[in-house]
Amino acid sequence: MKLKDILLKLKEKFLRIDFHAVFERLQSNGKLLLMTVIATFVVMSLACLAVFSVNVKGPEQVLVPDVTGKKLTAALIEMQAKKLYPEIQLRYSETPGDEGTILEQNPSGGAIRKGFSHISLVVSRGVVIDHVENYIGENIDAVRMKLQTLFAGTAKPLIVIASPQYKADTAEAGTILEQDPPEGTSITDPVTVHFVVSRGPNFENTRVPDLLGNSVNDVLQQMARTRLVFDFTSHEAGPGENAGTVVREQTFEEELVPNYTHVAVEFAFPRQTLGGNVYGIFDAVLPAYPYSVQVKLAAKPEDGDAYTIVTFSHPGGAVTIPYAVPKGTDLILSVVSSAGETERKRITVR
Structure with missing residues (x-):
């Protein structure tokens, strides 16, 4: 056999063996790659599931503090410590001196809520009126109506009109001539106001x-x-x-x-x-x-x-x-x- 023929056969055999090995190697690496992709997908899915579970669970639950009767500043500090968001509403009250005090809250103290929940707080803006006004010269019926409107809806009006004392005067009938207590008297508790009222001229x-x-x-x-x-x-x-x-x-x-x-x-x-x-x-x-x-x-x-x-x-x-x-x-x-x-x-x- 000629040298040329021998070399051709060896080359042909070498090439056949080499391509077969390469194919097997590629086939083996493809399985590994596929397994890698599958493993990566599983890991990512588990990670997403863990994040989703954490988000669904949300913040931990907390005990709502009872802040009724406390000043607004102290109440806000307590709410902040519990990671609760207060919603403020202002309302006139019936008690002198309680401006800035928490009158009501919803939900009430002791309730269980998730952190970052909203808590409604009703805060006193003080009493409608804090001193006795000057009513001299006004008509007593008009003053009665004014005070009724001023304290409408309150269980305990801060100003109560006593039975008036009437006397003859040149002023028009029903005109307030005197009052006690006088104008400017501070209201710390409900006040009873006494009026002297004109009956009108008695000489006509x-x-x-x-x-x-x-x-x-x-x-x-x-x-x-x-x-x-x-x-x-x-x-x-x-x-x-x-x-x-x-x-x-x-x-x-x-x-x-x-x-x-x-x-x-x-x-x-x-x-x-x-x-x-x-x-x-x-x-x-x-x-x-x-x-x-x-x-x-x-x-x-x-x-x-x-x-x-x-x-x-x-x-x-x-x-x-x-x-x-x-x-x-x-x-x-x-x-x-x-x-x-x-x-x-x-x-x-x-």
Whole structure:
């Protein structure tokens, strides 16, 4: 065999053996690489699962401290130590001197919550008013309404008005003349305020008007202009009497009489409706007032808008008012003050 042929055979054999080894080596390394990739994936999955578990578990649970009654600064320090977030709400309180104190909390002390939870704290912004104001010169009804509004919703108002003492004065009736304690008095506990209130001038007298022959409307106008208490009565008009007018009136020896003197006045009313109106006397009993109040009689027809029949001053007690209105009209008696109108009686004319 020639040398050339021998070399060719050796080369051919060498190459065949070498390629086979290389293939086996590659096959062995591929399995190792695959195992490495699988192992890496498993490790990463376990790591992700551990991180996820930690995040799901969240922060550890803590005991909510009871900070009710404590000052805000101390309460915030306790909340911070427990890794809790306070949410602050401000509210007026009823106790002088407790400004900045925790009034309420939610959840309450002793509850279990996760760290970084939100805790609601209601903090006192102090009392609505901390001193007695000057009420002299104001109307007592207006002051009452003001204080009621100021302390609305509180179980223990800080200012209470005692039963006023009334006296005659040139100031308008209901005006506060004196007060005790004086303006500027500090409020540390609920305070009872005593007022001296004007009854109005007691030296003024009134001229008694001549009402004989007057109609109901004429008499109503006189009621609005004078400070007298008219006690109205009526009877069915007889022969020679003008139906719907005054036929008798009390007389006095003196031309002038003291304010709110009672004057008896009698009407002769028609038996049936006259001019589409029903005639009558509206009567009611009011509380006895220390000074005169404004009294109003209003009418609300079945069809139409309400209107005022008369407004006049009255000291309280029995009230009588003549009327001439259509059948079915509602008559409403109210007492008018600076605080508004208070309905006292309502009837429907039949």
